[in-house]
Amino acid sequence: MLIDNHNRVINYVRLAVTDRCNLRCNYCMPEEGIGFSSRNELLSIAELKSLSSTLAGLGVDKIRLTGGEPFVRKGIMDLLEHLAGLEGLREISLTTNATLIGPHIPRLAELGIRHVNVSMDAISPETFARITRRDYYRTVRENVEKLIEAGLEVRINFIVLEGQNESDIYPMMEFQREFPVRVRFLEEMPFNGGSKDFRTLHWNHKRILEHIRGQYPDFEKLPAPLTSTSVNYKIPGHTGSFGIIPSFSRTFCGSCNRLRVTATGDLITCLYGKPVANVRRELRAGLPESEVRQIIRQAVGSRAKDGFEAQERFGPIFGSSMTSIGG
Numbered sequence: 481m482l483i484d485n486h487n488r489v490i491n492y493v494r495l496a497v498t499d500r501c502n503l504r505c506n507y508c509m510p511e512e513g514i515g516f517s518s519r520n521e522l523l524s525i526a527e528l529k530s531l532s533s534t535l536a537g538l539g540v541d542k543i544r545l546t547g548g549e550p551f552v553r554k555g556i557m558d559l560l561e562h563l564a565g566l567e568g569l570r571e572i573s574l575t576t577n578a579t580l581i582g583p584h585i586p587r588l589a590e591l592g593i594r595h596v597n598v599s600m601d602a603i604s605p606e607t608f609a610r611i612t613r614r615d616y617y618r619t620v621r622e623n624v625e626k627l628i629e630a631g632l633e634v635r636i637n638f639i640v641l642e643g644q645n646e647s648d649i650y651p652m653m654e655f656q657r658e659f660p661v662r663v664r665f666l667e668e669m670p671f672n673g674g675s676k677d678f679r680t681l682h683w684n685h686k687r688i689l690e691h692i693r694g695q696y697p698d699f700e701k702l703p704a705p706l707t708s709t710s711v712n713y714k715i716p717g718h719t720g721s722f723g724i725i726p727s728f729s730r731t732f733c734g735s736c737n738r739l740r741v742t743a744t745g746d747l748i749t750c751l752y753g754k755p756v757a758n759v760r761r762e763l764r765a766g767l768p769e770s771e772v773r774q775i776i777r778q779a780v781g782s783r784a785k786d787g788f789e790a791q792e793r794f795g796p797i798f799g800s801s802m803t804s805i806g807g
């Protein structure tokens with residue numbers, strides 16, 4: 481079992497399988513001039529499989545594949561087949577923009593993948609195109625409905641972006657009234673590849689909730705596991721539910737159970753910190769699993785208490801793009 485230096489059990493890993501993406505969301509990446517890692521630096525599918533097996537052996541029981549966009553990575557289904565066969569993994573999930581997932585949905589359901597988080601920051605096609613700088617709204621919407629039909633649990637991630645998608649908040653609430661999804665409203669973080677000057681967060685979690693209350697005054701708080709990053713609510717009579725994630729205010733660090741691995745094998749023990757180790761060399765050289773285990777244990781053994789301490793320890797971190805970190 482992995483236990484950090486603050487006595488928190490680490491049983492959840494977010495594994496970025498690529499830093500590339502077919503969208504260019506303006507809060508995540510600049511339009512051009514993105515410093516992607518070279519292909520050779522990315523962990524191969526075989527290395528990702530080996531790392532996942534090691535993690536499962538260390539007591540990790542939940543792995544989420546993210547990116548970049550996981551479905552631009554060749555071999556992603558092969559990796560998922562491997563994960564589905566790993567003993568000890570209780571949950572395999574995905575975070576995706578849902579542009580390319582369509583043909584894979586039946587197999588995902590067969591593999592027992594139950595949870596898919598879809599980033600969808602607008603319900604109006606024009607706003608969606610403005611934010612993502614690509615014209616994929618219809619595909620995403622269709623794929624969300626296909627995921628629901630296939631019986632997968634869909635969570636929509638909607639970042640509240642000042643001056644961009646506030647008028648889509650209520651229509652998004654209507655979406656969860658109609659469909660069995662959980663819409664999670666996130667605070668924006670200044671990870672945007674340096675494309676924007678970010679000084680103040682106007683849409684913090686309190687303001688988002690008050691805005692929702694303005695139109696939907698009757699909601700009940702839902703019970704949530706201690707490790708949940710979202711505070712979730714249900715409106716009587718609505719099919720779905722909604723939640724709020726204070727990603728920038730970071731009120732959830734005390735129960736953090738996660739480790740992030742980037743597509744190049746960096747280990748990140750706090751979203752607000754920097755990589756503390758890398759396992760690519762060991763994986764590539766085929767060194768004994770015990771060496772990879774040791775690196776992971778050491779990284780987990782020196783975690784910051786919370787995102788504020790991590791930021792102090794590592795200095796400015798928001799100059800990069802979320803696409804290398806995986807959200």
Ligand code: SAM
Pocket residue numbers: 501507508546547548549550575576577597598599637639666667668669670671672727802803806807
């Ligand atoms: N491409 C996939 C997607 O968009 O879902 C997975 C990778 S994306 C980097 C993972 C998550 O990070 C998404 O939910 C996205 O909304 C979130 N994200 C990216 N940039 C962000 C930012 N500046 N602030 C808050 N969340 C961000």
Ligand code: SF4
Pocket residue numbers: 501502503504505508509547548549576577599802803
């Ligand atoms: Fe791509 Fe996801 Fe970043 Fe959008 S948020 S640019 S879909 S990695």
